[in-house]
Amino acid sequence: xxxxxxxxxxxxxxxxxxxxxxxxxxxxxxxxxxxxxxxxxxxxxxxxxxxxxxxxxxxxxxxxxxxxxxxxxxxxxxxxxxxxxxxxxxxxxxxxxxxxxxxxxxxxxxxxxxxxxxxxxxxxx
Amino acid sequence: xxxxxxxxxxxxxxxxxxxxxxxxxxxxxxxxxxxxxxxxxxxxxxxxxxxxxxxxxxxxxxxxxxxxxxxxxxxxxxxxxxxxxxxxxxxxxxxxxxxxxxxxxxxxxxxxxxxxxxxxxxxxxxxxxxxxx
Numbered sequence: 001x002x003x004x005x006x007x008x009x010x011x012x013x014x015x016x017x018x019x020x021x022x023x024x025x026x027x028x029x030x031x032x033x034x035x036x037x038x039x040x041x042x043x044x045x046x047x048x049x050x051x052x053x054x055x056x057x058x059x060x061x062x063x064x065x066x067x068x069x070x071x072x073x074x075x076x077x078x079x080x081x082x083x084x085x086x087x088x089x090x091x092x093x094x095x096x097x098x099x100x101x102x103x104x105x106x107x108x109x110x111x112x113x114x115x116x117x118x119x120x121x122x123x124x125x
Numbered sequence: 126x127x128x129x130x131x132x133x134x135x136x137x138x139x140x141x142x143x144x145x146x147x148x149x150x151x152x153x154x155x156x157x158x159x160x161x162x163x164x165x166x167x168x169x170x171x172x173x174x175x176x177x178x179x180x181x182x183x184x185x186x187x188x189x190x191x192x193x194x195x196x197x198x199x200x201x202x203x204x205x206x207x208x209x210x211x212x213x214x215x216x217x218x219x220x221x222x223x224x225x226x227x228x229x230x231x232x233x234x235x236x237x238x239x240x241x242x243x244x245x246x247x248x249x250x251x252x253x254x255x256x257x258x
Contacts, residue, residue: 019141019144019145021137021138021140021141022137023137052144052162052165053144053162053165053166053169054166055166055169055170055173056170056173056224056225056227056228056231057173057224059225060224060225083159084158084159084161084162085162087159087162087163088159088162088163088165088166088235089166091163091166091231091234091235092166092170092227092231092232092234092235093217093227093230093231093234094225094227094231
């Protein structure tokens, strides 16, 4: 397993441990979905600080994770995309449309707390 | 040191391996970390394309030289079904596999040179190079 998932209150924090294979990413999605249901989480943070390459498969999987978790009623924030990785993503033509991103774990937690304070209804999504 | 590395592609773990080998081979070159990330991302896309469409293939990484400029050349080859319409395959958003359709056009943007040879039933060979600035 290449990602560790930590539960902090109503928030799940998944830290991706470096280069993820396709199977690792798919497994992360399953673990997060399972975790959100079991812990009744209201927020999920996916920390990709250690990811050195974000190709279209990885981006599509992250976007998928974000969409599915949202359907379960939780908010997702992707944090820690490195500047070099972000630059390559833009060149490649990748966007993470529909996903919330933040600089790092600290900012991600702040974003989630803000969103949760507003309540899911206020968001309108 | 070896100036050419051959990475057989059979599973997605080999995609990671090809990326890592490219970083190792390019180490003596004057690439910025940003450029190394661009190269690794292009390799990832192209290698993944091979696994998706052809099932297996090879990635050959080699140091290139043009006058005083050094570079890294990536040759990705498969014996898969080939590409019927190369022009369409190079368009953003065109995919026959349900992907995002960014692999070929995106990789071309990431590298300095990009050449593709393909015909139905004859596989595909992509040669791409990044030069030192």
